[in-house]
Amino acid sequence: MKVHLKTYGCQMAKLDTALVTGALKTKGYSLTEHIKEADVVLLNTCSVREHAEQKVLSHIGQLKHIKKQKPDLVVGIIGCMAQRLGDDLLEDGTVDIVAGPGQIPEIIEMITKAISEKSRQVSVADNIRKAGPQNPALEDFESVYDTADKDIPGQAFVRVMRGCDNFCTYCIVPYVRGPEISRPVDKITEQVKRLADEGVKLVTLLGQAVNKYKSRYIGTAGDKTYSLADLLYKVSEIDGIEWIRFVTSYPQKDGFIELMQAMADLPKVCNYLHMPAQSGSDRILKAMNRHYTAAEYLEMLDAARQIVPDITIAGDFIVGFPDESDKYFEQTVELVKKARYKNCFVFKYSNRPGTTADNRLQDNIPLEVKKQRNYRLLEVQEKISEELSAEFLDKEVAVLVEGPSKKPHLNAAESQGRPQLVGRTADDWIVVFNGDESLAGQFAKIKITKTSPLTLFGNQI
Numbered sequence: 388m389k390v391h392l393k394t395y396g397c398q399m400a401k402l403d404t405a406l407v408t409g410a411l412k413t414k415g416y417s418l419t420e421h422i423k424e425a426d427v428v429l430l431n432t433c434s435v436r437e438h439a440e441q442k443v444l445s446h447i448g449q450l451k452h453i454k455k456q457k458p459d460l461v462v463g464i465i466g467c468m469a470q471r472l473g474d475d476l477l478e479d480g481t482v483d484i485v486a487g488p489g490q491i492p493e494i495i496e497m498i499t500k501a502i503s504e505k506s507r508q509v510s511v512a513d514n515i516r517k518a519g520p521q522n523p524a525l526e527d528f529e530s531v532y533d534t535a536d537k538d539i540p541g542q543a544f545v546r547v548m549r550g551c552d553n554f555c556t557y558c559i560v561p562y563v564r565g566p567e568i569s570r571p572v573d574k575i576t577e578q579v580k581r582l583a584d585e586g587v588k589l590v591t592l593l594g595q596a597v598n599k600y601k602s603r604y605i606g607t608a609g610d611k612t613y614s615l616a617d618l619l620y621k622v623s624e625i626d627g628i629e630w631i632r633f634v635t636s637y638p639q640k641d642g643f644i645e646l647m648q649a650m651a652d653l654p655k656v657c658n659y660l661h662m663p664a665q666s667g668s669d670r671i672l673k674a675m676n677r678h679y680t681a682a683e684y685l686e687m688l689d690a691a692r693q694i695v696p697d698i699t700i701a702g703d704f705i706v707g708f709p710d711e712s713d714k715y716f717e718q719t720v721e722l723v724k725k726a727r728y729k730n731c732f733v734f735k736y737s738n739r740p741g742t743t744a745d746n747r748l749q750d751n752i753p754l755e756v757k758k759q760r761n762y763r764l765l766e767v768q769e770k771i772s773e774e775l776s777a778e779f780l781d782k783e784v785a786v787l788v789e790g791p792s793k794k795p796h797l798n799a800a801e802s803q804g805r806p807q808l809v810g811r812t813a814d815d816w817i818v819v820f821n822g823d824e825s826l827a828g829q830f831a832k833i834k835i836t837k838t839s840p841l842t843l844f845g846n847q848i
Contacts, residue, residue, distance in 0.1 A: 388415075388416055388417075388426040388427065388502075389416070389417050389418070389419040389424050389425050389426050389427070390411055390417070390418055390419070390425060390426070390427045390428070390429060391418070391419055391420070391421065391422050391425035391428045391429070392407065392408060392411075392418060392425075392428075392429045392431065393426070393428075393429070393430050393431070394431045395431065395432050395433045395439050395442060395443060395466075396431070396432065396433025396435065396466070396467065397435070397460070398544060398591075398593060398597070398634070399488075399546070399564075400431050400433055400466055400467070401450060401538075401544070402431075402437035402544045402546055403431060403466065403488060403491055404431045405530060405532075405533075405538075405544075406491065406529060406532045406533065407429070407431070407465070407491055407494055407532075408532075409532030409533070410492075410494065410495055410528070410531075410532050411495070413532070413661060414495050414781075417669050418629070422450075422453060423453070423457075425440075425460070426459070426460065426461065427460075427461045427462075427463065427498055427502075428450060428460065428461070428462050428463070428778035429463040429464075429465060429484075429494075430443055430446060430447075430462075430463070430464050430465070430466075431465050431466045432464055432465065432466040432467055432468030432469060432483075432737065433467055433468065433676075433824075434467040434468045434471045434559045435465065435467070435558070435559060435560065435572050435739070436734065436737050436739075437737035437739070438633055438737065439468075440468055440542070442688075443464070443468055443649070444802050447462070447476075447479075447481050447482065450462050450479075450481055451479065451481040454468070454481060456839075457504075460686060461484065461498060461501045461502055462481055462482050462483050462484070463483060463484030463485070463486065463497070463498065463501075464476050464482050464484065464485050464486075465484070465485075465486045465487075465488075465490075465491060465494065466487070466488055467487075467488060467559070467560075467563040467564065468563075469485045469486055469487050469488075469511060469695055470487035470488060470489075470511050470512065470515065470562075470563040470564075471559065471562070471563050471740075471741070472485075473509065473511045473548060474509055477507055477509070483501045483507050483508065483547055484497050484498065484501055484507070484508045484509075485507075485508070485509045485510070485511065486508075486509075486510050486511070487510065487511040487512055487515075487563070488563065488564055488738065489515070489525055489549075489564075489565065490510040490511060490512070490658065491511050491525070491528065492524045492525055492528035493510050493524075497510065499796040505630075512565065515562065515563070515564075515566075516561070516562070516565065516566060522549075522568070522750045525549075526570065526574065529546065529570075529578070530574065530577070530578060532590075533545070533578050533581065533582065538588060538810070539789045539790065540586075540590070540789070540790065540827045540828030541586060541587060541588045541589060541664070541787060541826075541827070541828030541829065542587065542589045542590075542591070542787070542789070542828075543582045543587045543589075543590055543591075544590070544593050545575060545578055545579060545582070545590050545591070545592055545593065546570065546592045546593045547569065547575055547592045547593060547594050547597060547600050547615075547618065547633075548565045548567060548568065548569050548570065548571055548593075548594030548595065548596070548597060548599070548600055549564060549565065549567070549568045549570075550564045550565040550568055550595065551564060551565045551566075551567060551595040551596055552566055552599075553596055553637060553676075553678075554676055554743070555665075555675050555676050555677060556675055556676045556742060556743035556744040556747075556748070557675060557705065557736065557739065557742060557744045558739070558742060559739045559741060559742055560595055560808075562741055562742075564595065567595075567596070567599060569600050569601050569602040569755060570602065571602055571604065571782050572602050572604040572613050572617075572618060573604065573686055575592075575618065575621075575622070576621055576622060576625065579622055579625050579628060580625055582628075583625055583626065583627030583628050584627065586828065587627070587628070587630065588627070588628065588629045588630060588787060588828070588830070589628075589629070589630040589631070589787055590622065590628055590630075590631055590632075591631075591632040591633065591634060592618070592619075592622070592631065592632070592633040592634075593617075593633075593634060594633075594634075594635070595735050596635070596636070596637035597615060597633050597634060597635060597636055597708075598615050598633075598636040598637060598639065598642060598646055599615075599637060599639070600613070600614060600615040600618060600644070601614060602618075607777045611770070614642050614645065614646075615633065615642070615646055616642065616645040616646045616648070616649040619631060619633070619646075619649045619650075619656055620649060620653065621655060622655075623653045623655045623656065628655060628820050629655060629830075630655060630657050630787065630813055631653075631655050631657065632654045632656075632657045632659055632790045632815075634661045635661050635662070635663065635703075636660060636661060636662040637662070637663075638662055638663075638664065638677070638679050638683075638684050638687055638698060638703065639678070639679070640679075640683070640687065642846070643687055643691075644688065644690060644694070647690065647691050647694040647695055647698075648694055650694070650695050650698070651695045653692050657813040657814060657815070658695050658697055658698045658699060658813065658814050659698070659699050659700075659701075659711065659813065659814045659815050660691060660698055660699070660700050660701070661700075661701045661702075661703075662682075662687070662688075662701075662702060663667040663702055663703030664684050664699065664702050664703070664704060664726070665677055665702070665704055665705050666701060666704065666705065666708065666711075666715070666718075666722075667681045667718040667720070667721055667722030667723070668681065668711070668714075668715035668716075668718040668719060669681055669718075670709075670710075670715055671708050671711055671715050671719075674708065674709065674710065674744075675705075675708065675744075676743070681718065681722050684722070685722065685725055685726065688700060688726055696749055697814075698814075699729045699814035699815060699816070700726065700727075700728050700729060701728055701729055701730050701731060701732075701815070702723075702726060702728045702731040702732075703732045703733075703734070703816075704719060704723070704731060704732070704733045704734070704760050704764060705733075705734050705735075705736050706719070706733060706734070706735055706736065707735050707736040707752040707754075707756060707757030707760060707761075708736045708744075708752070708766060709744060709748040709749055709750055709751055709752065710721045710748070710751065710752075711736075711760075716760050719764065720763070720764060720767055723764060723768055723771070724767060724771070727773075727775070728768060728771065728800070729772060729775060729814070729815065729816070730768065730772055730841060731764075731768050733761050733765055733768075734761075735754075735757040735758065735760075736750070736752065736757065738750045759766075770840075772841055773838075773839070773840040774842035775837040776816070776839065776840060776841070776842075776843060777838050779816070779835045779838055779843050780835055780838055781834070781835065781836075781838075782834070782835055782837075783832055783833065783834050783835075783848060784812050784816070784818060784832070784833055784835060784843070784845075785812065785813070785830055785831070785832055785833075786810030786811055786812055786818045786820075786830065786831055786832075786833055787810055787811060787828075787829075787830055788808055788809075788810040788822070788826040788827050788828065788829055788830070788831055789808075789809050789810055789811065789827065790808065790809065790824065791807065791808060791809070791824060791827075792806075792807040792808060792809045792819060803821060805821040805822055806819055806821065806822075806824060807819055807820070807821055808821065808822045808826060808827070810822070810831060810833070812843075816843055816845045817841060817842045817843065818833050818835070818842075818844070818845060819842055819843070819844050819845075820833050820844065820845050820846060820847055821846075821847070822847045829848055832847070832848040833845040833846065833848065834846050835848055836848050
């Protein structure tokens with residue numbers, strides 16, 4: 388039987404999709420990119436922004452029409468939106484399966500029952516904030532199916548934490564992915580060793596607030612509670628792994644210096660830090676329930692650059708949060724100028740049902756103002772990115788090659804009969820060059836001949 392599987396949302400969702408893909412293939416299912424060929428359609432969903440949910444609802448509407456022509460088609464909604472809406476997704480009769488992020492180990496059984504019994508299947512956490520300290524089924528699922536085909540050769544994502552306890556007022560994640568649970572150190576290192584044996588060279592350690600990782604481990608040296616810095620030292624010992632990244636970090640002073648010192652000490656740990664600020668206004672940060680000031684955030688960036696002088700930093704921002712005045716927005720602009728990110732992601736605030744902001748704050752910033760602020764902040768960042776990328780001109784960089792470019796880059800070097808390839812540096816700069824497709828998953832040295840704000844172009848050496 389054929390399955391069409393589409394993913395919306397963050398890297399956590401993409402990792403869940405990879406695990407589900409591995410489980411499906413093991414059980415004899417094949418994947419198809421074409422819905423009309425599929426016996427089963429699974430949508431792995433996101434609830435972080437309203438736009439993401441609207442895209443899923445629109446897709447469900449399309450599937451409703453397809454189902455009229457193909458009544459045996461099984462439609463499943465999995466992930467964060469499934470956890471948030473639960474049975475409500477069954478109302479119009481299109482959806483047959485609803486499974487939250489913590490219930491993805493059940494997906495094969497749910498598909499089987501939906502097909503054989505012609506029955507609807509729902510499995511979500513009843514009280515996700517009171518989840519147990521561990522989820523053995525989810526841990527086993529992660530361990531068994533982590534060897535699924537990778538989208539990018541030579542790279543893999545490894546979840547080190549699930550859930551979030553930060554309760555930022557705008558964020559739905561604590562309510563759809565549950566409390567923070569750090570995976571055991573030995574489970575993580577065993578998984579990374581298996582991936583290394585498969586030829587993986589870069590592992591990215593994932594967590595909603597990955598630097599809050601804490602896991603007790605009893606080994607030959609006794610009882611120890613591991614932080615993310617400690618985990619980096621352990622993973623760095625694994626042969627075959629050459630680069631290690633971690634995302635996403637929450638701005639907190641606890642353990643930050645130790646984490647940066649680990650980055651400085653360990654050659655395998657990439658000099659890259661993704662640490663969202665969300666706002667440059669202390670008033671807005673407090674309303675967001677972010678536990679730092681703009682000055683404290685910038686102090687952490689200064690400390691990072693003192694310990695790791697060539698560190699590259701990326702950030703996230705929300706514009707148009709309730710009561711964000713022009714003054715407060717300009718404070719965000721100033722923070723971006725001082726932070727000098729390689730790049731930053733900017734999102735327009737959208738009200739999420741069930742969050743504290745939804746319950747207590749009025750979404751009182753007009754959409755047009757949000758759009759203007761979004762554009763302005765990206766414009767400021769683009770100038771900084773252009774200045775930073777220009778520093779690479781005529782320099783040599785090492786990249787891990789991802790594969791053929793998905794779209795032609797007009798500024799790429801002359802092809803000389805070879806396709807355009809895309810790779811990334813250790814500090815996450817995108818590099819486009821011409822080379823043999825067999826380089827995918829391998830390292831290459833590139834001399835940079837041209838730069839743009841977000842992309843470097845060059846020739847293989």
